[in-house]
Amino acid sequence: MKKEIAEEKYDESISSGNTGFLGEYDNEMKSYSINLGNINPKEKVTLKAFFIQNICTQDMSYEFIIMEKYPTFHYKELNKEGARNKIIKANFIIEAQSKITRLIAPFFDEMAQNKSTYEVTFSNDYKKAEIIYVKNPDEQKNKDIIDEIYGEEYGYPGKVNEPTFLTSFSILFRTENINKPILYYQFNPELNETSYSINYVYSSEELKEIPIPEKPDQDNKISYYSKYENSLINESPGLFVFLIDQSGSMSGKPIELLKQGLLLLIQSLPPNSYFQLIGFGTNFKKYNEEAVEYNEENVEYILNIINNLDADLGGTNINSPLESIYSDTSYSKINLSKHIFLLTDGQVNDREGCVNLITANSNKFRMHAFGIGNAFDKYFIERSGKLGKGSSFFIEDVEEISSTIISALNKCIRPYLIDIHFNFQNYENNIKNNIVSCEPNNISNQDEIISFSFILNEENNINIDKLKEPILIEISGKNPYNIIKENISIDQSKNIIRLSNGDELSKMIIGKALKENEELIDDKEKEIEFSTKYQILSKNTALFAEIINDNNDNNQNELISVNLNDYIKEGDPFISWPNWNQPGAWGGAGGGWGNGGSAWGGAGGWNGAGGFDNGNMPSYDFENDNNNIDEEIKDKFENDKSKNYITKLIISQNIIEGYWDENEETKELMNIFQQAKIDIITEKIKSLNKEEENENKIKYTILVIYYLNTEYSDKIDEYILIINKGKKYLINQGIKYEDIIDGL
Numbered sequence: 001m002k003k004e005i006a007e008e009k010y011d012e013s014i015s016s017g018n019t020g021f022l023g024e025y026d027n028e029m030k031s032y033s034i035n036l037g038n039i040n041p042k043e044k045v046t047l048k049a050f051f052i053q054n055i056c057t058q059d060m061s062y063e064f065i066i067m068e069k070y071p072t073f074h075y076k077e078l079n080k081e082g083a084r085n086k087i088i089k090a091n092f093i094i095e096a097q098s099k100i101t102r103l104i105a106p107f108f109d110e111m112a113q114n115k116s117t118y119e120v121t122f123s124n125d126y127k128k129a130e131i132i133y134v135k136n137p138d139e140q141k142n143k144d145i146i147d148e149i150y151g152e153e154y155g156y157p158g159k160v161n162e163p164t165f166l167t168s169f170s171i172l173f174r175t176e177n178i179n180k181p182i183l184y185y186q187f188n189p190e191l192n193e194t195s196y197s198i199n200y201v202y203s204s205e206e207l208k209e210i211p212i213p214e215k216p217d218q219d220n221k222i223s224y225y226s227k228y229e230n231s232l233i234n235e236s237p238g239l240f241v242f243l244i245d246q247s248g249s250m251s252g253k254p255i256e257l258l259k260q261g262l263l264l265l266i267q268s269l270p271p272n273s274y275f276q277l278i279g280f281g282t283n284f285k286k287y288n289e290e291a292v293e294y295n296e297e298n299v300e301y302i303l304n305i306i307n308n309l310d311a312d313l314g315g316t317n318i319n320s321p322l323e324s325i326y327s328d329t330s331y332s333k334i335n336l337s338k339h340i341f342l343l344t345d346g347q348v349n350d351r352e353g354c355v356n357l358i359t360a361n362s363n364k365f366r367m368h369a370f371g372i373g374n375a376f377d378k379y380f381i382e383r384s385g386k387l388g389k390g391s392s393f394f395i396e397d398v399e400e401i402s403s404t405i406i407s408a409l410n411k412c413i414r415p416y417l418i419d420i421h422f423n424f425q426n427y428e429n430n431i432k433n434n435i436v437s438c439e440p441n442n443i444s445n446q447d448e449i450i451s452f453s454f455i456l457n458e459e460n461n462i463n464i465d466k467l468k469e470p471i472l473i474e475i476s477g478k479n480p481y482n483i484i485k486e487n488i489s490i491d492q493s494k495n496i497i498r499l500s501n502g503d504e505l506s507k508m509i510i511g512k513a514l515k516e517n518e519e520l521i522d523d524k525e526k527e528i529e530f531s532t533k534y535q536i537l538s539k540n541t542a543l544f545a546e547i548i549n550d551n552n553d554n555n556q557n558e559l560i561s562v563n564l565n566d567y568i569k570e571g572d573p574f575i576s577w578p579n580w581n582q583p584g585a586w587g588g589a590g591g592g593w594g595n596g597g598s599a600w601g602g603a604g605g606w607n608g609a610g611g612f613d614n615g616n617m618p619s620y621d622f623e624n625d626n627n628n629i630d631e632e633i634k635d636k637f638e639n640d641k642s643k644n645y646i647t648k649l650i651i652s653q654n655i656i657e658g659y660w661d662e663n664e665e666t667k668e669l670m671n672i673f674q675q676a677k678i679d680i681i682t683e684k685i686k687s688l689n690k691e692e693e694n695e696n697k698i699k700y701t702i703l704v705i706y707y708l709n710t711e712y713s714d715k716i717d718e719y720i721l722i723i724n725k726g727k728k729y730l731i732n733q734g735i736k737y738e739d740i741i742d743g744l
Contacts, residue, residue: 281313
């Protein structure tokens, strides 16, 4: 019903001495609230909330997030005799229609590391997995986690009567049919309507084929991105806002290392990108008034700014700059994937407000949150990254700032698709006359589901059970360089899943539509109509229930349960109570709502094409060659001057084309390398008959890459994008770096 009416009825119920229930959605805070009033002494209340959400994806696999936010026992309960020995146990079951080929549990468990145990068993055909999770199985571990939860760094000093919130953890799994398009449909007999959801993952030809193992891969130390994507050069441009903490606590080593990381970050951005630098403390300061184009002039200006940054802006107010970013309409003119890099070392003034703000704008900007040092708010960092559809990083060792942020950037610049459309080649008239539809969102990071959902009435319904021909769909989208088109076919024999009669799928579709469909958002009466019809809370509706208490009856009334079925899209607050036995991901092919996981990889990327044949190259005898860099000169580069030199060397790279040319820093390399090596590289380049101007660029580019790879191999994660820019330049010149340095 309308929110105003529900609130009035609730107030009347409470004032009359009855037990009232009110469920609401707060559009400003982007959260759900439940109120229970007039519960009699010793009265038992059981509240069950059921949530349906799209499954997430990560590292070319499904990611089933367990309890993004859940309360555990109260502190006073844990202090009771014997309470510390309580074992919290949960069972999760994943059932798929195809073989499970990868399973990692837990994938993400920051606060619970070394305090939990997991047991995994599979069915004989590996289509079903059961995971038993045991939390804090002994007294000492219970004591440890109590101390952690209620320590000041988690923001709960002295609060003993409030439930605490642990960070989320995830189960990562991949299936044999993860890349096949799937159509789910469900008939709702109450409304005589059928809901449909088509889910698809685009996989580029440049991506290496992932083999099907005999048994599920459970190695949690291997990244599929790194293993199957290592030949791709990620270079997709984006819009990057760098939001950096300049509060007083960042003074000294942290701010200096942050500046060093920012220099690398700016130098590593892909061509055709846009960027903006904002510092914050008590107030915030825009060093670029708006996002600027990534060119030599703008980079030179911002590098000078970075060199002079200081920790002099006061406290830690993140809310104000975030509000400024999200309300700035100039960003919408730039049709690129948009990211915020938030780096902070402290506690946040209004963390719930900030998290809700980030969640509400996750479709505009992806949030990548970095906590630096030991005093930052881990809850805020972890929640911001997950609910902001980005990533979270805990950098307790400040020496790792550069490598961590470059690793995050490398993921951001993977190929992505925007302006995605489903063009039906048949049945288009049925689908055009839908009751409501949810168009695909932009996808990025090579790892998201392309989904199109809609609801049809009886008149326009597609009779799937008697389908005479496959459903033919052309999926189109744009990456930064090309228009991508892919044709898919859906037929009864292999990729249609019928769900049991009910309203779960329609609730999921309507829940998403109420937040994303502009027609419903702009029309209040229509929004209320859909919210009421499908029993989904919206910003203008509320759920009300009442039990009439008979004051003349001495017997206690018992409110057995209140079921609130609601769709919460990925990113909304997710709450469940201590008794939390829950099933795993929805069934369906691959075990989840939405067939997802594998990356679409590398449109516009390179696979070494254009390299030359080694057979045409001169051969050399390296047996007697001294391949070691002169030790005396090497020592010089291991002191403070070395750090200064390497920074200057990297910054001397042409940021757009990615080459190095002759300058003071690159000429210094001539003193480091054995002349024989330089002669070999020079001769190989000359054999390619390049123009003299390009020969120098090619030579110095190869020397710098070789120097970084050999002398800074322990910091290669920091320089990988700089190196990739150089390699891309060489590829454009018809040269493969590995062929030139072969044998050195």
